[in-house]
Amino acid sequence: MSTITLGVDLAKSVFSVCAVDGAGHVLERREFKREAFAVWLAQRPSGTVVAMEACSGAHHWARRCQEYGLQPRLMAAQLVKPYRKSQRSKNDRNDAEAIATAARQGNMRFVPIKTVDQQARLSWHRVREGYKAESLAIGNRLRGLLAEFGIVMGKSDKALRRVLADLDAHTALPAQFKALIRSVDAHWTQVRTAFDACDARIESHARDDERCVRLRAIVGVGALTADAMIASLGKAQEFRNGRQLAAWLGMVPTQHSSGGHTRLGAISCRGDGYLRTLLIQGARSSLQRAKAVATGKATPEQLWIRSLAARLSFGKVLVAIANKHARQLWVMLAHDADYDPCASQRHPMHRPAKLA
Numbered sequence: 001m002s003t004i005t006l007g008v009d010l011a012k013s014v015f016s017v018c019a020v021d022g023a024g025h026v027l028e029r030r031e032f033k034r035e036a037f038a039v040w041l042a043q044r045p046s047g048t049v050v051a052m053e054a055c056s057g058a059h060h061w062a063r064r065c066q067e068y069g070l071q072p073r074l075m076a077a078q079l080v081k082p083y084r085k086s087q088r089s090k091n092d093r094n095d096a097e098a099i100a101t102a103a104r105q106g107n108m109r110f111v112p113i114k115t116v117d118q119q120a121r122l123s124w125h126r127v128r129e130g131y132k133a134e135s136l137a138i139g140n141r142l143r144g145l146l147a148e149f150g151i152v153m154g155k156s157d158k159a160l161r162r163v164l165a166d167l168d169a170h171t172a173l174p175a176q177f178k179a180l181i182r183s184v185d186a187h188w189t190q191v192r193t194a195f196d197a198c199d200a201r202i203e204s205h206a207r208d209d210e211r212c213v214r215l216r217a218i219v220g221v222g223a224l225t226a227d228a229m230i231a232s233l234g235k236a237q238e239f240r241n242g243r244q245l246a247a248w249l250g251m252v253p254t255q256h257s258s259g260g261h262t263r264l265g266a267i268s269c270r271g272d273g274y275l276r277t278l279l280i281q282g283a284r285s286s287l288q289r290a291k292a293v294a295t296g297k298a299t300p301e302q303l304w305i306r307s308l309a310a311r312l313s314f315g316k317v318l319v320a321i322a323n324k325h326a327r328q329l330w331v332m333l334a335h336d337a338d339y340d341p342c343a344s345q346r347h348p349m350h351r352p353a354k355l356a
Contacts, residue, residue: 005049007100009092010057016092020100029093042068051103053077053095054111062113073103074111112238114231121205121231125224125274128198131191138188145181149173202227214332217339218325219289219302220282228275229329236334242327249276251323267319276322283321299341 003022008015015037019028032040041050041061046069052058054074062072083105084090084098102108114122139160143153146163151170153159164185167178206212206223215226229236239245246252250270256263269276287309290302298306301324308317331337 004045005051005100005103006044007096007098007103008050008052008061009096009099010052010055010061011092014092016096018093018096018100020097020104024101024104026097029096031092038064041065041070044068044070047071049073049103051075051099053080053099058111059114059119063116066113072113073108074113075099075102075108076111079109110238112234115234118231118234121227124198124201124205125228125231128195128202129274131195131198135188135191135195138184138191142181142184142188145177145184149177211333214338215329218328220279220284220286220321220325221329222282225275225278225282228278229333232272232275233333236330239330239334242330245330246323246326248272249279249326251276251279251319251326279322279325280318282325283318286321286325287317301341 004027005020007018007020009017013034015032015034017028017030017032017037018026019030021027030040041064044050049071050061050065051073052061052075054076058074062074065072080095080098080102081087083102084094086094139157142160142164146152149170149172151163153163164181167173167181203223206216206227209227209230211230212223212226215221215229216223233245236245239248243252247268248271250268250273252268253264254266254268256265286302287305290298290305291309293302295303305317305321308320312320328339332339
């Protein structure tokens with residue numbers, strides 16, 4: 001296996017490369033256009049480590065490296081930054097060297113490489129989020145335009161659609177303005193239709209994937225969450241345990257500890273914000289279900305949730321539930337296990353939940 005590590009600063013057109021030997025000395029610096037970089041990469045010795053930041057296009061180049069027999073290493077940008085020699089002098093050459101240096105650290109954490117199928121499935125989630133934001137923006141635009149003419153309605157989309165359907169009843173509105181509103185309304189309808197199509201496709205993915213079906217056995221984990229977890233994590237075996245996954249999702253407290261004094265702050269909110277949002281929203285559903293079910297029919301997890309709700313604030317309860325779900329999902333993905341609502345009772349550290 002080659003002892004040379006290649007640090008690559010990816011870009012749209014010009015890629016900067018820094019080659020470092022086993023002792024950490026810079027051997028070569030080069031810059032390539034996209035086509036030339038692909039040809040040059042295919043000529044590298046098998047086993048060469050190619051390090052890159054996890055940015056747009058990084059997973060594509062990582063898969064190309066695997067095809068060429070190379071060893072790709074993807075790292076989060078914030079983990080590479082400390083290894084740049086000059087924090088005030090940022091350029092492609094310095095970035096490429098910092099990437100190569102960071103990749104050689106024995107305790108460096110690397111980003112798992114996504115397959116083509118994973119990225120394709122995750123694309124539906126990204127587009128859906130775009131349609132959701134666009135739909136909200138168009139709805140607010142319509143409300144603002146109508147408010148200029150004294151037409152105000154409730155906050156729901158249903159209230160706005162009722163006003164748009166009865167637009168002809170407002171005889172004082174100019175004809176040109178009505179035509180404009182109808183045009184914007186038609187665009188709004190198209191966006192909502194596209195949004196619903198994304199929902200249908202994601203639901204289809206989740207229904208046809210056995211792993212998603214198993215994940216959805218957890219109360220609060222629906223088609224969106226299950227499919228996003230599969231698309232983002234695969235088998236989740238890059239994490240040693242569920243606690244690492246929860247920390248990666250930013251659902252653990254920050255620390256400001258020193259001198260043996262432990263100081264915990266708010267949750268870190270690091271990692272994948274989309275997955276974190278889905279899990280916390282799903283935790284709302286779990287909390288509502290736990291409060292609604294009768295005590296005699298409640299599962300051990302629901303009893304635990306009710307005990308949390310009796311002594312903690314609403315936000316902390318949601319984060320705790322989401323953290324637990326993340327650890328459960330890791331076990332189910334990493335070990336191909338089914339959901340067992342009574343598994344916690346068999347743990348040697350189990351303590352019965354106490355209801356207030």
